[in-house]
Amino acid sequence: MAKNAFYAQSGGVTAVINSSACGVIETCRKHSDKIANVYAGRNGIIGALTEDLIDTSAESAEDIAALKGTPSGGFGSCRFKLKSLEDNKREYERLIEVFKAHDIGYFFYNGGGDSADTCYKVSQLSEKMGFPVQAIHVPKTVDNDLPITDNCPGFGSVAKYIAVSTLEASYDVRSMAATSTKIFVIEVMGRHAGWIAAAGALVEDYGIPVVTLFPEVEFDKDKFIAAVDAKVKEHGYCSIVVSEGCHWPDGTFLAEQGTRDSFGHAQLGGAAPVVANMIKDALGLKFHWAVADYLQRAARHIASESDVEQAYALGAAAVEKALEGKNSIMPTVVRESSNPYKWSIGEAPLSEVANVEKMMPMDFISEDGFGITAKCKEYLYPLIKGEAYPEYDDNGMPKYVTMKGVGVPKKLPEFEI
């Protein structure tokens, strides 16, 4: 008899994670002889633990299709990392009990490194517990830090948003520089890796003087001020792209706010005003600064077409591979060529994905540490290629869909997380 599938979204959401959800659900629906129904976790894996499942069969084909054009996590996500098997076997066992109670044979988990790890463990433990579940991880992270895959869905759209926005704001400051603002600072996401900041650095190809601050490069104030001063002397203005993860040699973030999220990561924000005031103090230049924050990862209105398509294709491939009998893997993007851009779908074993963080190669950063190399640009452009606009209503607002979110009746006792 056909088993059910379980799908959940994990961690920070993106402009295209719903495109992956769409790929998973539409592909499952095509194979209704083998996959009876898709249950989605309400607010991610927490929905599985608390048996709070959404019956996706209650969502119309139109609404599921509209997920492809809607940012955010349509079923809700969560920041909740299961502890190690040794520390909290109870949670893993509960997951498998819930899967058993709802006859779930497929687990599609859409997230970053932490969720790849959970996915891997569920696959191992379910085997041992005599209720084998095929666990497939669908990659998603704006941080672009998963190994093996050429890139991660979510990143291309943030990269496009940041490249376009930095270009636009740079044109603005160029217009104003004669008598007013000469410095524009944009702060972008990226705690450990400078992938998103690198996308801002692309504006150099469009005639913009730009200095980029990466988390990979220890912040050197004197060198930075000298670099900005030189650009302003030559061009009359300068844009600065600063990663939230930019830090001093002792490891202190420029932006440290002193608060931490539920994973224990420092909550950042505010590197832009720090950098802007530093320039004002040293060079006396008028500045403006922006902090893009959620705007960058939610900006479905300027999503990259490559990214939307890959997010969908990886969701669809997860289902196809599960039906081929694959288990404990993650479908990946394989780059065939950059120019013309060609890609295909590959796969990676979760044992090689879980808990491995891919950093930006050091040969992607220019020698002075403030820009990117030709190799980096060749990597980035294909990922921001093409526009995949959402539909708009008569008011001029995008048509984003909200799921009905009908719950599946519970069968198990309550569970305290």
Next chain:
Amino acid sequence: MAKNAFYAQSGGVTAVINSSACGVIETCRKHSDKIANVYAGRNGIIGALTEDLIDTSAESAEDIAALKGTPSGGFGSCRFKLKSLEDNKREYERLIEVFKAHDIGYFFYNGGGDSADTCYKVSQLSEKMGFPVQAIHVPKTVDNDLPITDNCPGFGSVAKYIAVSTLEASYDVRSMAATSTKIFVIEVMGRHAGWIAAAGALVEDYGIPVVTLFPEVEFDKDKFIAAVDAKVKEHGYCSIVVSEGCHWPDGTFLAEQGTRDSFGHAQLGGAAPVVANMIKDALGLKFHWAVADYLQRAARHIASESDVEQAYALGAAAVEKALEGKNSIMPTVVRESSNPYKWSIGEAPLSEVANVEKMMPMDFISEDGFGITAKCKEYLYPLIKGEAYPEYDDNGMPKYVTMKGVGVPKKLPEFEI
């Protein structure tokens, strides 16, 4: 013999001020029998004072057409307000000397309230000095604060950007709220008027719990915290749109940084983190915040089609009206109906425009002071209607044009500003 025209961009630039430039220049080119050439001020009115004129005839028809799809001020702008005639007659006289030297009979000045005032004075003084110049003001300001015209080009596109971005980020925080971020704060432009903030408040129509802070309403911390608390209790999360001009009852801005721009206005920025931390202290909720700053007014990639068309039409109308013999006026947008949206071009005498600031009507703000009324929504939606996407290149970047900017040979002695 056909006289030349002078065109200049003034003050903060927008996503569509170049669309007005395109309207002016293309319309002048159509009437080359009456208008010989268009000289543009390099960096606005400063270009006129220093006789630094750009010969727009050196720009190709394709490049001039591309201005319609390019944000920022293509000829450069400036923040430079001419003093009163009594205090600095020298500057006005210099302007007219430059116009005389280059046989300029038409002055098209594209800006906000300050430039309307300059335009008015030039028209008056040129008459007295025996070299009459037809001075036409082309409205532009994201602040939407010019009188008589229904709205100001530049505003509709910022409004669309803020409405769309607030919706997207609100979907994001809704996805995360179960275990993580429950509060998203976006700071928007608007020192004195809450027009831009009001655009963010539109997301209420799309199911988003939102609390908006206007400069028109004195900030009441207890009432604000209670409003946010109620929304979070009902919906699990809340978005906050805060105007940079939001202030305490004593007039102090929430965001005051202590610095002032060249007009003596306080330079703002940073209301968002102030508000976010206030909520965290009072309610203990995890937050994210964004400051859109220049991104909002430069965002040609999500410009409103209404706005792009009106900016062009007002530039074109300025030239047509000049050729009809009009002087000392500003073409305006006249709203014929909101639904369906119909508008036409009218005109206003500069004597009634100069130095009058249009505030948001108090019946546009809801009774509790934290939202907008149906009347406000009826006003706003037509202004964000339609998408007018720029073209993109093969890299995935927008095709924005940069002017050649060929200088016109100088004829006069130097002038110290």
